[in-house]
Amino acid sequence: MRSAELDSVEAELELVELQIAELLQKQTELTSRKNALLRQVEEACNAAKPSSSSSVPSSKSPGANLVMNFPWSREVEQHLKDSFHLSKFRPLQLRAINLTMTGKDLFLVMPTGRGKSLCYQLPAVCSKGFTLVVTPLVSLMEDQIMYLKSIEVSAVMLNASSSKDHAKTVMAGITDPKGPFKLVYVTPEKIAKSKLLMSRLEKAYNANLLSRIAVDEVHCCSQWGHDFRPDYKLLGILKRQFSKVPLLGLTATATSSVLKDCEEILCVPKPITLTASFNRTNLYYEVRIKDSDNDASISDIASLVKSRYKDQSGIVYVFSQKDAESVAAELQKRDILAYPYHANMDPDDKSQVHRRWTSNKIQVVVATVAFGMGIDKPNVRFVIHHTISKSIENYYQESGRAGRDDRPADCIVYFGFADIFRISTMVVMENVGQQKLLQMVDYCQNVDRCRRSLMAVHFDEVWDNEGCSQMCDTCRHSKDYTTMDITQHAREVVQIVELATSMDEKLTPLKLVEAWMGKGPAKRRKMIQTTTLPRRQAEAVVVRLLLQGYLREDFSFTPYTTYFYMKLGRKVPLLKSQTHTLNMKMRTTGTGAAVVISLTSSSSSDVWLMFLSSMSL
Ligand SMILES: Nc1ncnc2c1ncn2[C@H]1C[C@H](O)[C@@H](COP(=O)(O)OP(=O)(O)OP(=O)(O)O)O1
Numbered sequence: 001m002r003s004a005e006l007d008s009v010e011a012e013l014e015l016v017e018l019q020i021a022e023l024l025q026k027q028t029e030l031t032s033r034k035n036a037l038l039r040q041v042e043e044a045c046n047a048a049k050p051s052s053s054s055s056v057p058s059s060k061s062p063g064a065n066l067v068m069n070f071p072w073s074r075e076v077e078q079h080l081k082d083s084f085h086l087s088k089f090r091p092l093q094l095r096a097i098n099l100t101m102t103g104k105d106l107f108l109v110m111p112t113g114r115g116k117s118l119c120y121q122l123p124a125v126c127s128k129g130f131t132l133v134v135t136p137l138v139s140l141m142e143d144q145i146m147y148l149k150s151i152e153v154s155a156v157m158l159n160a161s162s163s164k165d166h167a168k169t170v171m172a173g174i175t176d177p178k179g180p181f182k183l184v185y186v187t188p189e190k191i192a193k194s195k196l197l198m199s200r201l202e203k204a205y206n207a208n209l210l211s212r213i214a215v216d217e218v219h220c221c222s223q224w225g226h227d228f229r230p231d232y233k234l235l236g237i238l239k240r241q242f243s244k245v246p247l248l249g250l251t252a253t254a255t256s257s258v259l260k261d262c263e264e265i266l267c268v269p270k271p272i273t274l275t276a277s278f279n280r281t282n283l284y285y286e287v288r289i290k291d292s293d294n295d296a297s298i299s300d301i302a303s304l305v306k307s308r309y310k311d312q313s314g315i316v317y318v319f320s321q322k323d324a325e326s327v328a329a330e331l332q333k334r335d336i337l338a339y340p341y342h343a344n345m346d347p348d349d350k351s352q353v354h355r356r357w358t359s360n361k362i363q364v365v366v367a368t369v370a371f372g373m374g375i376d377k378p379n380v381r382f383v384i385h386h387t388i389s390k391s392i393e394n395y396y397q398e399s400g401r402a403g404r405d406d407r408p409a410d411c412i413v414y415f416g417f418a419d420i421f422r423i424s425t426m427v428v429m430e431n432v433g434q435q436k437l438l439q440m441v442d443y444c445q446n447v448d449r450c451r452r453s454l455m456a457v458h459f460d461e462v463w464d465n466e467g468c469s470q471m472c473d474t475c476r477h478s479k480d481y482t483t484m485d486i487t488q489h490a491r492e493v494v495q496i497v498e499l500a501t502s503m504d505e506k507l508t509p510l511k512l513v514e515a516w517m518g519k520g521p522a523k524r525r526k527m528i529q530t531t532t533l534p535r536r537q538a539e540a541v542v543v544r545l546l547l548q549g550y551l552r553e554d555f556s557f558t559p560y561t562t563y564f565y566m567k568l569g570r571k572v573p574l575l576k577s578q579t580h581t582l583n584m585k586m587r588t589t590g591t592g593a594a595v596v597i598s599l600t601s602s603s604s605s606d607v608w609l610m611f612l613s614s615m616s617l
């Protein structure tokens, strides 16, 4: 009874999934049409405008005609050119600046490297008094202060390592009516812990010297964000004490629920939220397969660095500190100026690597994710992931360090079967860590849809194929894919897992693939159907089954390590039906290819029949 019901629910689920796929397709088509129509409307508007307004910078989205006739507009434009040496605004910058200058509370969500800082630095220069900037990291502050000094904007910082004398100068300066500083950078703990600072700010507020509050990396307020900082929780005091001062929260990664949380924590009811598109059109996204039995990825990376990226700057992200050291050493052996960077290095060595890379004395930094926040090198031409990231959000962030100068740059990820499980054991304790990892795996394996569209879902956006313009390997090589029926392969894999379960044997993913390829004990080999699929493809099938719920992961913990085993997934009963088919699109040529050599599998049909009959109800 139960089994019959389960079958029918599974079938219904399958149907729903198909409908979702169809709706997604429809959504993509409609978005395409909408964008085309919007472009036409915008062109019509531009054509109708008198020529005198042609100097007005235009925004991408229509209806967002930028207003340049505020009392501050002339000054803003002048400082953009003369102080910041920039020729024009990027999308949303001017709107954000105008809104905060009008005194509105504002949350600005903009992809990493798009220029959020300008949205408070420029208003700071054009306002009386100073802007208070809350920043989570001292290194971020140092970079900004160095930059502002270089363009002759007066800025200071206060943090735990500030000397007494320096702190005294800052405290005196913020209440000085002559306004010696345009920007005052502080860490959140200073706000939370320094009574003196709060009382000085109070004084500045009463004297109308506190013109604006900027909270950078605002997602750090929320426990649901990926980078929660406990001291950010206490920042609500700013708006409670200085209610008339406009607050500007900035972040590159925040979902609407995280923003809602930030609103409450910071005590800013109903701020205006501006969200820039996350689509980085100048980045080319590519996935390359990393073999488990013969890791040629390092040679591949080295040859890319020496040919395609000759004399160009880049980052290679790796999984662990050990990998950072070893991959850097391997690249050095191949005459590449590559240096490691990870959290366990001496701080001086770290900043030396960072500095030398920024000034192009080092070509490649081989880094763990510790090389992250605050990296603002414009001409990074490639970001290569030697190992997949733990989520699409992380991948977007990390790869997004490429091409900040708006020129073309490449983001390549090496997708290895074994890596999935290395990361899986690491994220097992994280809230939805597993789910996020599988989404990343899906990004790597799914060639049904544009890589951009797979990423867009995570930012509540839809990017159509047009938004990609063949800037991902899936779109660029769409002709190189073939659809393969993997139903029979799925049955073989499931049979092996069933057998193992019945024998109380635990199968790691690697053992599963090896068993399927006939590499296990002879006794087992006799009882299962082995495959002649090449390893790459066998692994691809197993991953697909995991992603689609025919297999699932199971963990076992010891005090020292976590083991990852394969179990049967909820969809296994579907495979009993002879009409049920499972297809998979695979690339058949090129670097990402899972080359199809043979689709037939060696079979010992008796065992297979026995297996099927044992499954029948
Ligand atoms: N209008 C512009 N034109 C050209 N370059 C610009 C413009 N605005 C900003 N930039 C440059 C300055 C910086 O070198 C780079 C990144 O700006 P920045 O403000 O640090 O990014 P961000 O704060 O959005 O990124 P992150 O999320 O990484 O902190 O962009």
Ligand SMILES: [Mg+2]
Binding pocket: 116, 117, 216
């Ligand atoms: Mg920033």
Ligand SMILES: [Zn+2]
Binding pocket: 450, 451, 452, 453, 465, 468, 469, 470, 471, 472, 473, 474, 475, 476
């Ligand atoms: Zn694409």
